[in-house]
Amino acid sequence: MNDLCSRFLEVLDCEVDTFWSFSCYMEKFSRDFRADGLHRKIELEAALLKELDPPLYAHLVKDNMERFTFCHRWLLLGFQREFEHSEALRLFEILSCDHLELISQQVDRARYQERVAQKFSTEDGSESELQAINTDFTFELFICAAILLEHRESLLQCPDDVQLLQYTNGLQGTLDLNSILKKAEHHFYNYCKRCAWDYTNGRCRPDRSKHEDFFYHLRSLFVLK
Template identity: 85%
Template sequence: MEESPNGKPGLQAEGRCRRRVAAVSAPALSACRLTLAGVMDAEGRVDESRLRGHIFRNGGVTPSERGLAWRFLFGMYPCSSTALERSFLQEQLLVRYRVMKKKWQQFLPSTVRLQLNGTDAELFAAVRYFDEREAQTLQEAQDQSEEVKDRLAFLELQAQILFERVKFDLEELREAIRIIDKDVPRTNRDLSYYQEEGLGNLLVLRNILITYAAFHPEVGYAQGMNDLCSRFLEVLDCEVDTFWSFSCYMEKFSRDFMADGLHRKIELEAALLKELDPPLYAHLVRDNMERFTFCHRWLLLGFQREFKHSDALRLFEILSCDHLELISQKVDRARYQERLDQKHCTEDGSESPQQTFNTDFTFELFICAAVLLDNRESLLHCRDDVQLIQFTSSLQGRLDLNSTLKKAESHFYNYCKRCAWDYMNGHRRANSIKDEDFFYQLRSLFILKR
């Protein structure tokens, strides 16, 4: 089986893990029988394109489907794997995570436990609940059959060999843990997932973040990752699955937590607003507001605080399905093929039309633009960065997701239509009905069911 640099196997695992599961148990393995209606075949393989389209067109999945859908959506489960394959690989992922966590704990034993220096009673309770859960997990492991113990022991030996040569920069890791220990207690404890015994999940979140930072030193830990990882932990309700799903997500978006990546995204948002509303753009770039830093948290955390919690989860999976981005890539490839086919027509030296559609304008940027345009008048009254921050803070929890999605969809469609029209005007078309057919097909891609 092919290995990846971070020790993730070529195929990964499945299942609805319970909150206290830290070893393979009957509930985890029986979850292989769960299905996603309409996108999963009888053996458990998932049609990835249909899954992404289903999420986008239906405005997300139902809460009961979400845990399983996210395991495919974020890459923990390969869509081509069967339910049987995933049941075996669940054990492998679990053991590898255990070995990874144990390795950093052995290097920095003094950081294994959260240091409690304050008077936060909830944190003391969190540690107590976490310790009780760990003791129960240990007992469950001891109660496993000899067959399971032998199989896990073999997988553990494989994992130890895989991670044997991994070395840590202890100073960098200590600094990452220091920041994590400040951020984890700030995670939104108003969520039901962190209420009562759920307080112990704060310590689960801490372990996941430290393990990720230890084995991804090129990324490490940055502020905001706790809120992002918390979203995965709440939905997947399993420490092991959260680690692997979060790691898969970060493979694609880790750059957003670095200065250059986020700066690039803010530049794109400014460029998009300039396309959609030049006067509003001109106002916002006046008085040194050209960096659009007030959009920073929206784009970094996927509008986590601007919508009510259930809608923020739904928006996160809609943005993560990349449905429209994949469509734009297909259109771009089709246009490239068209240019190749017409190459013989440009041998006289005339230039072929240049691409006008910016495929870097992802749907999340249109969501952000929809919010800005919907509050255009208020923004025009903002005269400095302080007023902008005050205004955007006032939006927390007040935005309507369905309305925002429809407006973002409309802006996305109109932008694509204008760019496609500009592109078509650069070609000689014998039949104008083809253009109408194209726009009809384009519009059909944006129909969202509410």
């Protein structure tokens, strides 16, 4: 927590403002500092990587590498030691603002699911089974995945978790933030695009109300002009 608090102090240059800002931050992210919270993040990272790159995921979950130990520090400290100091500070600001967060769609998702329960059902009258977009995939998970995918060939050469940890530890201070951000946004965009198209093309009835269909509007964001 000292590593996180120091960022607020550096930017705000005021102990009082730092205290209250850090307190608000910890109220929001306190679960991440508990064992169950970090374990949940690791599970989500593994699930996201499985969607983005199944072969790499399959390699990492064998030979005792499924614990994703190398991701613990990344996710707990917001990649503070993986980038140069100024870039790590910029990334922390990006991750803290919730600009690229699926969680920001939570209200729309809840409303959409209510409409799904009411309108979309199978012919026998039972509700159709729809796989909802996973709003637990926060943008920091896409950052983590972008790092892994950028180094996938080297990771595939690691035979066990010891060498994997040694390799990922060697990445400290060597990563280029602009490149990682670009790739993370690309994966984020494609994930949203795929989910939107799955819902509107293959899952929903053709007589749905487009003006009320959240995922119809989401898909429209990705239609080429």
